[in-house]
Amino acid sequence: MKKFLATVIVGAVVAQIWGMLSWMVLPWHNVDMKKFNNAEAVSQAIKSEQVGSGIYMIPNWDPKVHEDENLMKEWDRKAAAGPFVFMSVRAQGITPGMGPMMGIGFLLNIIIAAILFWLVNQTKIESCKKRAFFISIAGGVGGLYPIISNWNWWYFPAVYTVSGAADLFITWLLAGFAMVFMMNKLTEK
Numbered sequence: 001m002k003k004f005l006a007t008v009i010v011g012a013v014v015a016q017i018w019g020m021l022s023w024m025v026l027p028w029h030n031v032d033m034k035k036f037n038n039a040e041a042v043s044q045a046i047k048s049e050q051v052g053s054g055i056y057m058i059p060n061w062d063p064k065v066h067e068d069e070n071l072m073k074e075w076d077r078k079a080a081a082g083p084f085v086f087m088s089v090r091a092q093g094i095t096p097g098m099g100p101m102m103g104i105g106f107l108l109n110i111i112i113a114a115i116l117f118w119l120v121n122q123t124k125i126e127s128c129k130k131r132a133f134f135i136s137i138a139g140g141v142g143g144l145y146p147i148i149s150n151w152n153w154w155y156f157p158a159v160y161t162v163s164g165a166a167d168l169f170i171t172w173l174l175a176g177f178a179m180v181f182m183m184n185k186l187t188e189k
Contacts (some may be wrong), residue, residue: 003186004117011113011135011179015171016106022167029167032157051089058085086154109175112139116172117179128184132176139172140165 023029036042059078065071116135125131144165151161 003183004114006186007179007182008110008113008117010182011117011175012106012109014178015109015113015175016102018171018174019105019109019167020102022170028163029160031163032160046089051091053089053091056085056087056089058083084155112142112172113175113179116142116176117183120176128177128180131180132173135176135179136169136173139176140169143168 059075061075062071065075116139119138120131120134123131123134125134147161147164147168150156151158
């Protein structure tokens with residue numbers, strides 16, 4: 001159990017460090033981040049709507065659209081004319097600082113590293129390199145669906161989608177090599 005925990009924690013630490021470097025140092029996640037010309041006006045417009053936290057779309061989406069062909073045609077017309085907006089609103093704002101999010105991110109990395117390590121140990125793969133690649137592919141594919149789904153359904157930009165997918169595979173490739181290295185070191189003892 002100690003070997004398992006040590007290996008998983010090393011994988012999670014490597015994933016966390018790569019995530020920090022990827023988002024804070026490399027420019028690729030910021031390529032498609034845009035600014036509103038008048039962010040204060042947009043913020044005031046959202047506040048004036050007195051909306052609660054949640055996901056919002058423009059044109060407004062109502063499940064009843066599926067029940068009425070005319071409503072669906074009207075929604076399609078508005079969506080085609082633009083703008084189309086899909087956004088997450090947190091009405092109460094956020095707590096400044098990244099500490100809590102980094103902590104939750106690390107816990108998620110531990111959970112994912114544990115699952116990936118368990119998965120690779122269910123295989124007959126013996127080569128360290130192949131085990132690390134297995135972890136990368138399993139972690140990458142496991143997280144790929146939401147990234148591609150956001151591109152497909154909500155029109156997330158292609159560059160954002162590709163950089164997110166690449167980041168995911170790199171994260172678990174690096175973590176995979178670290179986990180395999182750690183497990184080999186612990187097994188040698």
